[in-house]
Amino acid sequence: MKKYLLSFALAFVSLTAFAQTDYEKVMTEKVAKIETAKTAEEFQALANDFHRIAGKDENNWLPFYYAALANIQKGRVLMQQGKTQDLDFIAGQAEKYIGAASHVAPTDNAEIHLLSKMAYSLKMMVNPQQRYMTDGAKAAEELKKAEKLDPNNPRIALIKAEDIYFMPEQYGGSKVKGMEMFKDALNKFKSYTSKTALDPNWGKSEAEYFVSQAK
Known part of the structure; x- marks a missing residue:
């Protein structure tokens, strides 16, 4: 048995x-x-x-x-x-x-x-003009929560760079500042290690693309 x-x-x-x-x-x-x-x-x-x-x-x-x-x-x-x-x-x-x-x-x-x-x-x-103070504010709050939990996360840095790069200048956007932020995100990708092979690891290729545009 x-x-x-x-x-x-x-x-x-x-x-x-x-x-x-x-x-x-x-x-x-x-x-x-x-x-x-x-x-x-x-x-x-x-x-x-x-x-x-x-x-x-x-x-x-x-x-x-x-x-x-x-x-x-x-x-x-x-x-x-x-x-x-x-x-x-x-x-x-x-x-x-x-x-x-x-x-x-x-x-x-x-x-x-x-x-x-x-x-x-x-x-x-x-509708960005109508929703900036509602959905836009909620987006900003979620980004703050993410950054507080994992300040060295390269995907957070990438999305922040996107926001600045594509935002109109009259609202605080800047192609120059955004490009510098893409470079910072790429540096973070080079040193960041995901917890497991299946954990989120996306975004590096996008950061590389934008950084390549500055050359």
Whole structure:
């Protein structure tokens, strides 16, 4: 009987290890595509993939986080194309995943607050003049929370650089200052280490792109 129990235990451990390895393989593949995706359709496909993964792993904050990020990146692509009519809906979808990620994350999380900032910024861009004091203020508050939790986070530095670089000068924006901030963000990427291989690690290529434009 002991032999049967031992065999069962070993088989269970092997199956668990295999499932974990398979999960990490799929997650690693999908996470890598966050950096290479370019179109709204590609980001939507990723959001769908992470949604399915989250449904099988509801106690892990990362699939929810990446589902939110994919939605936000989809919205940012559409915003760059001047298609702002769907940004409220897309930001709302992202906020659902942000809420889920926040609920299961082990601690108050700078990465999640940064995503929340980005979602509010998307909403603001539907009508910047009208929403600057509402969604814009909420975005700024979430950014402060993120920076307080993780002041050396390069993604926080990257988003701050974007804000200054693209903001009109009459509201405090500056291409010159923004470029210096992109350089600072890139330096932070070079020294920052994520907690695990699946933890957020996006943004470096964007910082490199902007820094390259200054040469």
